[in-house]
Amino acid sequence: MMSVNQQQTSKLLHNKFVVVLGDSIQRSVYKDLVLLLQKDKYLSLRQLKSKGEMSFEQDCLVEGGCLSQMTNGTEYREVRQFQSDHHLVRFYFVTRVFSRYMESIIEDFRHGLKPDVVIVNSCVWDISRYNSCWLEDYKENLRKFFDALSESLPEETLVIWNLTMPLGQKIKGGFLVPEIEHKAPQLRYDVVEANFFGGTLADAYEKDVLDLHFQFRFSLQHRMKDGVHWNAIAHRRITCLLLQHLAQAWGVILPSRPITVEEERHSTAVNYNDVEEFFRNSQSLPRFLSDNRPWQQSYLCFHYRHPHHLEPYREDHHHYVMRNRHTRHHYAPYTHHRSKARRDY
Template sequence: MKLLSSAYVRRLLHKKYVAVLGDSVNKDLVQILQNDDIWTGKQLKGKGDKSFANDTTDQQLVGFYFLTHVSSEYKENVLANFQHGPQPDVVIINSCIYDDSRYHEQSLQMYKNNLDHLFIRLTEVLSPKCLLICNTSMSVEFKAKGNFYSTTLADLHQLDVIDLHFHLRFKLHSRVNDATHSNQLAHRKYTCILMAHID
């Protein structure tokens, strides 16, 4: 894997607004916009941080919108903000593990319907110039059924897909103790994959 430099990421995202939708925080993107360091295990455990890694920059904007469910009033508020500006240049949709792990079998159809509606609304609200990327979940201990549904629907809606489950399938050691989240090295690998895709 090619080493990723902070200078390269700052150039690539110069004057860009990147919006991340989902239930998994990509702190590494914030970190690498500051410097080449890999964030620490202590930072990994941080929850509800008001600030992370001196996350202020004049040249890039990264917004994180925490969605625990594909369908929610908050999601509609986020889309309304996009519609009225500023418009994102890149939208990254993280697979909603919270949805995926908590829906019962009979509710999966509702999940698929809600995901389909989200993709429709995004294409209605965002500029055609906006790069829409749908991520699958990283390698998790339980069977992430939503990966198949999200990638199939994303393909139907002509969204880009980054299959993180595939890229990290042999990195089971990168899971942290909860068997759902991944460590900072896995996140750096994801950032490398993401930046190569955007480039």
């Protein structure tokens, strides 16, 4: 695990179309990625809590949100998109891993622009809002989702299934309407069971699995007071894990950089729950985990391996990721001369 800055993120995702699917946690994953593509800053508390706003850091609300009815119901919709000359990132708010709405999203992939990366999670709403006996429905919907995704996306698309992060013993949130409050004490255990089936099935379909539940099991100090959401430090850590995994999957050496004593102090001393802005004008990034691997290269220097001859996958490089083992053919446009100056989205 390493710290990643704006310039590295922009280079790694150059000419890439990234789609994020999921609930409010995944929306914050999207927001942190959009922010890091533009500047070395953290999400503010207001940005983390906001939903359905017209614009966030130069993105736009495409559908739903404040353009429609703002509710906590299962029919709530929110589609966001950030677009620059060389980046396209899109977010879909979903409350069920497979539904008519999810089918329409996948149909867009089938007939429209194919994403290079799909980052997805759907769990807490699935197991709490639709059926008290959720297990069989959830497993069946997972199968339908992965079947539809596999049929609609090219092999080169990298699909990452995020396991749901640990819930608190006492929770509250938009999904927890009064009718299901009695489920709250059991929900954190249900998430563990749902994660097992989701992760196992995703791996069986040769999708990549990022185990955020395991990764954050000892980082509960970064969970917000509602017992569900997480602070800006946690979300930057998620972004770094995702980017590191993308780099390895694409055969790109993503170098680490020196960490200052000041950055280390800030990353461990700040209680984000007690402040509204975290590093409002800071340009620094904290270290989350150290990485002293021998293949590290100089800071801000990218080195590319041939995309068809990637090094064998090594388990010690990714303790938190289940990974399919087939060679992933990948086109890296930033390593070749291009006749056009930009990609037309």
